[in-house]
Amino acid sequence: MSFEHSQTVTTTAPTEAVWALWADPTTWPSWDPSVVGVVLDGPFEQGTTGTMTLSGPFEVPVVLAVVEPGARYLDELTMGELVIRIDHVVTALPGGGSEVTVSTTIEGPGADDIGPMVTAEAPLALAALTAAAEAAS
Numbered sequence: 549m550s551f552e553h554s555q556t557v558t559t560t561a562p563t564e565a566v567w568a569l570w571a572d573p574t575t576w577p578s579w580d581p582s583v584v585g586v587v588l589d590g591p592f593e594q595g596t597t598g599t600m601t602l603s604g605p606f607e608v609p610v611v612l613a614v615v616e617p618g619a620r621y622l623d624e625l626t627m628g629e630l631v632i633r634i635d636h637v638v639t640a641l642p643g644g645g646s647e648v649t650v651s652t653t654i655e656g657p658g659a660d661d662i663g664p665m666v667t668a669e670a671p672l673a674l675a676a677l678t679a680a681a682e683a684a685s
Contacts, residue, residue, distance in 0.1 A: 551663030554651035557674050561681035563646045566638045567618050569680055573598075579676035581669045586610070592621075600625060630656035632666060646681075650674060 559566070569575050573586035584605050588598035594615040600623075601607050614622040619639070625632040635651045650670060654663045 549655070549657060549659040551654040551659040551666075552652070553663065553667040553670065554649060555670055555674055556647060556649040557678055558641065558645060558647050559678035559682060560645045561678060561685045562644075563618060563638045563640050565681035565685040566646055566648055566677065568684065569677060570621060570636055570638075571617070575680070579680050580673040581676070582666075582673070588612075628656075630654060630659060630662065648674060648678060 569579060571592045573588055573592070576583045576586050582603050584601040584603055586598060586600050588596050588610075590596040590598075592612065592615065594612055596612045596615075598610050599607050600610040608625045608627050611624050612621060613624045613633070614620060614635075620635070620637045622633060622635040625634075631654070633653045633655075635649075635653075637649045637651075639647050641647055650673075652663070652667050652670065654666060
């Protein structure tokens with residue numbers, strides 16, 4: 549089974565401001581209501597592993613599967629037989645500002661059931677992320 553969800557928003561913030569928040573996991577709880585905390589076992593680069601504490605609270609292993617500095621990162625969370633991949637992409641807009649897309653894919657038993665719960669707060673997270681990026685720029 550699999551589940552997919554994607555949302556794109558635009559912001560007046562430059563890509564650098566969005567990336568600065570993404571690349572600093574200590575900020576994640578301030579703009580993502582489902583994240584309580586993140587501890588990475590190394591730098592924010594491809595292959596780094598760690599632990600994400602989600603509201604509940606419960607801890608899940610996380611790996612930065614893809615990191616393209618300034619443009620994209622994809623993190624993978626493993627919850628039993630479920631694998632949750634969250635792809636974050638920021639691109640500059642020609643007239644200034646940025647386009648931010650966050651896409652979630654969930655694979656495994658019960659993905660269709662858990663997917664809406666996992667992504668329920670995604671619009672709030674994107675709104676808070678872009679507001680924080682705008683305030684910082």
